[in-house]
Amino acid sequence: MLKRLLLLCLFALPASAEEAPVLAEYWTNNGSLPPDYAWETSVTILADGALTLKRCTGYETEGPACKTRRAKVASAAVEAIRAAAIASGLRENPARPPDAVIVGGAMTGGLVWLEGERVELPSQTRPEDAARVALVLRSITDAIPNRLNRFLDD
Numbered sequence: 001m002l003k004r005l006l007l008l009c010l011f012a013l014p015a016s017a018e019e020a021p022v023l024a025e026y027w028t029n030n031g032s033l034p035p036d037y038a039w040e041t042s043v044t045i046l047a048d049g050a051l052t053l054k055r056c057t058g059y060e061t062e063g064p065a066c067k068t069r070r071a072k073v074a075s076a077a078v079e080a081i082r083a084a085a086i087a088s089g090l091r092e093n094p095a096r097p098p099d100a101v102i103v104g105g106a107m108t109g110g111l112v113w114l115e116g117e118r119v120e121l122p123s124q125t126r127p128e129d130a131a132r133v134a135l136v137l138r139s140i141t142d143a144i145p146n147r148l149n150r151f152l153d154d
Contacts, residue, residue: 026137027040029041029108041054098125121136
């Protein structure tokens with residue numbers, strides 16, 4: 001009887017909540033510098049507004065050289081990211097790579113998920129696509145709480 005009651009209680013426990021799908025990813029770095037000066041920041045925003053920011057120094061990707069911060073993005077900002085991505089037309093007409101790729105400098109890029117489709121926000125594009133990509137990247141950075149802005153540049 002006790003065993004049966006225990007099993008019943010276990011099955012009655014609520015299932016752990018599933019994580020919301022990714023809405024946007026953003027990354028930025030300061031280019032090819034010596035390890036003492038190099039850094040990279042990545043930001044993930046979920047559809048429910050949960051934000052994770054990871055800042056690494058040197059060329060590390062884990063461990064003590066990396067710090068993680070969490071925050072909540074306002075629902076209006078989440079919707080602004082979606083609206084900017086839709087308005088950009090990048091899902092239907094993706095940004096094209098430039099004729100000549102720049103190597104070594106600071107870069108910023110990202111992506112947005114719209115209705116299960118990945119929309120790339122490349123760090124380098126042709127001039128005619130740059131404004132559309134910048135519009136969406138700006139909506140992502142605008143969504144990041146001000147207290148975390150110091151991790152987005154030097």
